[in-house]
Each structure stands twice: as C-alpha cells, then as structure tokens.
Amino acid sequence: MESNKYICPDCGAEMLQEYEKPALNLSCPKCGCKIATTKWEEIDLDDTVYSICIEPFENPTMEQIKVISKSTGMNFAASKTFLKSGGILFRGSATEILEKKKTLEANSCLFHIAPTFKY
Numbered sequence: 001m002e003s004n005k006y007i008c009p010d011c012g013a014e015m016l017q018e019y020e021k022p023a024l025n026l027s028c029p030k031c032g033c034k035i036a037t038t039k040w041e042e043i044d045l046d047d048t049v050y051s052i053c054i055e056p057f058e059n060p061t062m063e064q065i066k067v068i069s070k071s072t073g074m075n076f077a078a079s080k081t082f083l084k085s086g087g088i089l090f091r092g093s094a095t096e097i098l099e100k101k102k103t104l105e106a107n108s109c110l111f112h113i114a115p116t117f118k119y
C-alpha cells in the first residue's frame, strides 16, 4: 500500500517512514532530520455508507453462523435463519466494511457490497 517516497529536504536521502495512522513520522537515516506529518488514506476519507449484503446459504457452517452472530449480536438460531435467507448484514463506513469483509472472506461467506467497494 505504501508507494510514496519521501526525500530528506536537507540531504536528499530517502527518508524512513513510520506510519501510525494518521501520524506519519519521517526520519532521515543519513543526517537524522525528522519530520512529522499526517497522512490519510483514500479509504479514511471515503464518507460513503456501504452495505454488506449476505447471499442466501442453503447449509451455513457453524463457523459462518458464528461470524454472523458475532457481527450482528443475533443469537445462533437467528443468525442461522439470517444466513439462509440472506440480507443486509451491516451498514457502515469504508473502514468498518473492510474489516467485516475480511472476516466474511476468511469464512467463505458469500456477500456483495453496495455501492461498489474498491478497497
């Protein structure tokens, strides 16, 4: 994800980057020059509200049901019913959606995100 290079204003060496969102600390390995700045990634600035919609499952696995249960706070039975019928699991910001997406993908849940989610 990190592709930008920062060049030391004093000596022109490539600076080392330490990113603790949103603080970006730059230090020069050559002359010791330090610069602190802030940097937001595109996803942080995206104020679109996204929805994760679960595709209906015939036979959800235990793990998938647990993921839904954890994500929604619904009990086991309700989560199972939800997986079988499908529907909107979650609405939220891009960063929240990204986190849920990873969990769902890790558990082979079928879902889609609207509007188009590019992260």
Ligand SMILES: [Zn+2]
Residues within 6 Å of the ligand: 008, 009, 010, 011, 012, 013, 028, 029, 030, 031, 032, 033
């Ligand atoms: Zn330098």
